[in-house]
Amino acid sequence: MLDIRKLRDNFEEVKVALKKRSFDIDQEKFQSLDKKRKVLQVDVENLQADKNKLSSEFGKLKSAGESTDSLKETIDKKTLELNEKDSELKIILDKIESFLLRIPNIPDDSVPEGKNEEDNVVVSTHGSIDSTNTLDHLEITGLIDVDLAVKLAGARFSVLKGDLAKLQRALITFMLDNATSHGYEEYYLPFMANRNSLIGTGQLPKFEEDLFKTYDKLYLIPTAEVPLTNLFRNEFVNEDELPIKVTSHTPCFRSEAGSYGKDTRGLMRQHQFEKIELLQVTHPDNSMKCLDELLANACEILNKLELPYQVVELCTGDLGFSSCKTFDIEVWMPSQNRYREISSCSNFSDFQARRANIKFKNKEGTHFAHTINGSGLAVGRTLIALIENNYNGTDSIKIPSSLQEYFGSDTLKTS
């Protein structure tokens, strides 16, 4: 959510910035609503102040044993007038609120301008691509059982068997160790979250159809970002302790409504997948520096796994709703002959903090913190990348040396 004062004071600036991400903000609507608000609010508050004074006079008369009849009549009139104006004001305030909730975050000045995905900028590429293998992960290994998953649950689930299940476990530990070695505190968290938590991070109310909801009005988390961010909801954090760095491994659940027919094969897009999330609550003055660091922390995993990848900066038109700057990390997927997203690292500035009410105090007053997060990494997609990039062409997959101590072997037999 944007700061309404910014809209009052600098509407033009906001409008121009949002235009870059092709969001048209309705200036006339906002300004006429805010104008009405101002008039009504001043009226209501003056009436309320009058009433408060009259009420305390009433108390004095009463305790002095004097008559209160005529005063009560005056108060009753005042109350009628107040109620009328107040309900008008409420309607206006609701309209302003819902207007604000629909506005995405303002892109940072440094974000390249562009319309869509095609205008994203490749920042760097790493590792070299070996194009000899073109088989996909399902063709390479029989350790992913889609039929069993269908029997157990349905489409977009999978069953991992034997050493592949073990490899996933190894990756999770490996990634968590990477995070904690950079000062992220590890958390074990609920995999379900309540409504307020999802509003705090911005999934609700707008993206309800993307979530799985339980009978008890809880939602399965679509990412650990939800519980990790909400650890700090309605909290004052200590300025000296910023940035606070936290991490967690959780399964993630996504309904994938609206992506029918997209990435239907294999582990690419599942209702349930494992992910390690990196999250920082930062000081507003250096959140961009922290984003660079978080991005580097995520990239380091791919470096250690010796997988080819590129870092892409999203252009203004491709930026997520809550983000002011995002780098995607894309790993090379041989069977698709292209890079695919394996992590998305974003700075949300104070956009989430405002919704979730994450603040700190110092001499100057109270301020919203900034939140940044990114995957480090999506485990399912890492498995695909390892299988497809490291396939020896016959019967095994090479395990990168830094992962060997976690997995317990230098190769994985494909069947």
Place this chain on the structure above:
RNA sequence: GGAGAGUUGGCUGAGUGGUCGAAAGCGCCUCCCUGCUAAGGAGGUAACUGGGCAACUGGUUCGAGGGUUCGAAUCCCUCACUCUCCGCCA
């Protein structure tokens, strides 16, 4: 599932109809004392929000939402959550 207790400021915790945005303590800030540190002393310190160039000043908020009342942290109703005991299960 049954019975009971609770939810108050950054934190702990008083407060049963007006003098309460709220005692006290902790924390934090400023100043004094002190060679330094510790201890001690004085004062200040909730959040959100409106109007105003400003000085300043108004409104809202005691888990959430309704109600009673001229007036609600305080009384009534509904809901959420937390805790204790019993039962059940691991």
